[in-house]
Amino acid sequence: MRRSHVSDDEIRQAEEKFAESLHLAQMGMFNLLENDVEQVAQMATFSEALLEYHQQCVEILRVLTETLLEKKDEAANRPKLEFVPKTLADLHVEGLIDTMNGGNTFMHASPLPSPSKSPARTPMPKQPCCTALYDFEPENPGELGFKENDTITLIQRVDENWFEGSVNGRTGYFPVTYVQVVQPLP
Secondary structure, eight states, rough: OOOOOOOOHHHHHHHHHHHHHHHHEEEHHHHHHHHHHHHHHHHHHHHHHHHHHHHHHHHHHHHHHHHHHHHHHHHHHSSSOOOOOOTTTTTTEEEEEOOOOTTTEEEEEOOOOOOGGGGOOOOOSSSOOESSSSOOOOSTTOOOOOOOOOEEEEEOSSSEEEEEEEETTTEEEEEEGGGEEEEOOO
């Protein structure tokens, strides 16, 4: 067996290399750990943002659900409307007649009678008006509130669902289905 002798200089160089390697290893580990902290910090920030987003979603859904439940309760408590079909008289249809060619029947609108030839009828109010079938509480600006059995002066028909009228010195819009027309608009 042969022994080699290691000089003090070689030992010192080996120690320096070991110290340098140790230093490099420690720096690498430090950088790795520091980078890990940065990545974890970014993940934590991302997680916090997600949590805040979902909390806002929950709040929006809570408010929406409460509003929808209130609307459902309002709809359930609204008076149930009864279907009242129009009569031929409501539609100003005089009657049914047979034609001379083949006996086909058809309806025809009666011509408006001239003032001098109008038949005797029960006197009707001169102003277009209607009677409230139910209470109506306005939900929007411009709507006209009234109580059941109020007589409302008709101003105009806005569309198929709404009239404009006045009662007790107030004017506004109200649903057609809440009233019974007594004297129609011209």
